[in-house]
Amino acid sequence: MDLRENILETLGNTPLVKLRRFHPAGALLAGKIEYFNPGASVKDRIGIAMIEAAEREGRLRPGMTIVEPTSGNTGLGLAIAAVLKGYKLICTASSKISREKVALLEAHGAEVVICPVDVDAEDPRSYYKVAERIRDEQGAFLPYQYYNQANPETHYRTTGPEIWAQTDGRLTHWVAGIGTGGTISGAAKYLKEKNPEIRVVGVDPEGSVYRYYSEHGRLPPAEELRFYLIDGIGQSYMPPSCWPEYIDEVITVDDKTAYRTVYELARTEAIFTGSSGGAAGWAAREVARRLPADGFVVTLFPDSGERYLSKLNDEWMREKGLLADGERFSGD
């Protein structure tokens, strides 16, 4: 029999796929397709890991509520684990969250509290502070992926070893988006322990802090921070979930480039990822283009474009200035 105990037993060991149509010549470029996970994103890995770490430490006990500020995917990863383990889940999210993600969370029985996107993280109305208030008022458990070391450690234990095994240790570059930094830096620690020559390149939206931090070792002046439309990556401070010592370089990607690359990947490789995957794919190809033919670049597509269909259409993209006059992406 090939029978799983529950859906979480399908977690991880996601496929690594060559991108020879998207990047035909020169160094090999491959993408790890995280939408093969049970909740269709990379964040399923940390949802169960943060819950089980808290159970082991006695911070999460039967009957307790879990509350998390999330751009959606971590919420769904937590929701899957919460359903199977019998916890109630409340997610706080900024108003930038896609309708699809809210519906998905609610379908899994989670409560979603929408907070304003245009306030500072320290503002009591921000989705971070609202989650802290719910924790305090309800005695809830707050995994807090931005502080929780189980986040990068999960990628050190799973994502990194999977990439090493899938490439027979032959990769030369690891390129990934930085949201909490858990994926890139946790996997990077493992890969660099195996081979210190592997170069790690982070991908950051224009207007976020990570590139400036990697170049100056400190946060940028506040006026350099800007709103961006790429989902799931970038930050306005340096979270402890990111281990910057394992990131050698950071490339910035603008919104238009990230969204256009989503379509390019769908039409060259039939890989339909979200905007953070578009950003990662574009940056990884830039890295591959700098390399000789024996280079081997691995990137990661965190989730699926299906999660953003209310954005990935001509109307929304035109409204947001991602398309020129008369330009369309649908149907031609």
Ligand SMILES: Cc1ncc(COP(=O)(O)O)c(C=O)c1O
């Ligand atoms: C869509 C998406 N892409 C990328 C990331 C970045 O992953 P990490 O937080 O591990 O840096 C996230 C994290 O929230 C995400 O939701």
